[in-house]
Amino acid sequence: MSRATKARSGVLGGLASGMMTVAESLLGMSCRSFIRLVSARYERPLGPGERLRQRIHRAMCRICRQQELRMAQLHDLARDIGQVSTDSADEAQHPAVELSPEAVARIRRAMDEASNRPPRT
Amino acid sequence: MDEPTVAPGSTHEDLIAHGNALLRYALARVGEHALAEDLVQDTLVTAVGKLSEFAGASSMRTWLVGILRHKILDHFRWKQRHPGDQPMGDDADADEPDPWFTRLGRWRSDPNQGLEALDADPAAAFERSELRAALQFCIDHLPKKLHHVFVLRDIDELAPDEAAAAAGISHDSLAVFLYRARQSLRACLQKKWIAT
Numbered sequence: 001m002s003r004a005t006k007a008r009s010g011v012l013g014g015l016a017s018g019m020m021t022v023a024e025s026l027l028g029m030s031c032r033s034f035i036r037l038v039s040a041r042y043e044r045p046l047g048p049g050e051r052l053r054q055r056i057h058r059a060m061c062r063i064c065r066q067q068e069l070r071m072a073q074l075h076d077l078a079r080d081i082g083q084v085s086t087d088s089a090d091e092a093q094h095p096a097v098e099l100s101p102e103a104v105a106r107i108r109r110a111m112d113e114a115s116n117r118p119p120r121t
Numbered sequence: 122m123d124e125p126t127v128a129p130g131s132t133h134e135d136l137i138a139h140g141n142a143l144l145r146y147a148l149a150r151v152g153e154h155a156l157a158e159d160l161v162q163d164t165l166v167t168a169v170g171k172l173s174e175f176a177g178a179s180s181m182r183t184w185l186v187g188i189l190r191h192k193i194l195d196h197f198r199w200k201q202r203h204p205g206d207q208p209m210g211d212d213a214d215a216d217e218p219d220p221w222f223t224r225l226g227r228w229r230s231d232p233n234q235g236l237e238a239l240d241a242d243p244a245a246a247f248e249r250s251e252l253r254a255a256l257q258f259c260i261d262h263l264p265k266k267l268h269h270v271f272v273l274r275d276i277d278e279l280a281p282d283e284a285a286a287a288a289g290i291s292h293d294s295l296a297v298f299l300y301r302a303r304q305s306l307r308a309c310l311q312k313k314w315i316a317t
Contacts, residue, residue, distance in 0.1 A: 031222065032226035039299060063233065073239040074239065075275060077239070081257060081276055082276040097148055098141045103158045103162070107140065110162055111165055
């Protein structure tokens with residue numbers, strides 16, 4: 001590639017990327033805004049404007065299209081964890097946490113009272 | 122960990138043996154030690170009254186966690202009805218910079234690279250359990266606040282209102298924390314799978 005061609009393609013490349021940025025700002029959606037909405041969609045319905053801007057960005061951006069799919073897969077996997085495991089999950093987060101001896105004594109007393117056993121001394 | 126199963130004639134001590142695991146479960150959800158202890162006490166007292174109903178179809182731990190889960194949900198509902206009685210948690214700063222994007226909001230690197238494992242068929246038990254273990258590892262290593270909201274919303278599947286009330290934060294902050302948690306998990310899995 002000659003120096004002139006290289007310079008031209010550099011200019012064109014810069015122009016194209018500049019135009020993308022202009023298009024994104026005109027259409028009001030960057031990858032960051034797109035993916036924030038992908039996450040927000042799990043908590044609330046999106047408005048018509050948000051949906052339209054998302055649709056335009058989705059059509060233009062392969063990376064975000066794929067990332068939206070990955071987010072959905074991760075979401076399903078997390079629900080899977082909720083249904084399968086009940087206890088091991090919390091041990092790493094709170095490994096050293098234990099009931100205090102006072103709490104255990106209090107719980108024993110409450111359990112005895114609930115089953116009408118004479119309280120322990 | 123060995124899980125004691127329920128045998129006929131189970132004693133209070135058999136129930137109390139699960140106390141620490143129940144405490145950790147409650148603490149991961151309510152985030153406050155004294156409150157978590159109260160919930161464990163409520164759970165074990167309820168269990169005493171229901172011991173005869175327990176058929177042994179599931180493990181005792183699973184049964185107790187089921188009771189505890191109801192106690193926690195009741196607590197969250199109460200908290201939702203009495204927002205003034207609880208201190209609010211730290212709200213999220215929505216303007217905090219996003220480590221995954223450039224200043225103009227473009228991805229710094231491909232966020233999909235290395236995540237092909239997620240395409241595993243949901244029916245493929247082995248792949249699925251490997252995936253779960255990897256995600257569990259990443260969830261366990263989330264910063265505490267993100268861990269808390271992620272467990273409430275995406276694992277326990279509380280409604281957004283309930284999850285926000287449970288964490289003592291506004292709806293907007295819930296959305297910000299969840300967004301960060303989900304992206305952190307994505308990045309963690311990428312690191313894990315690209316490195317291995």
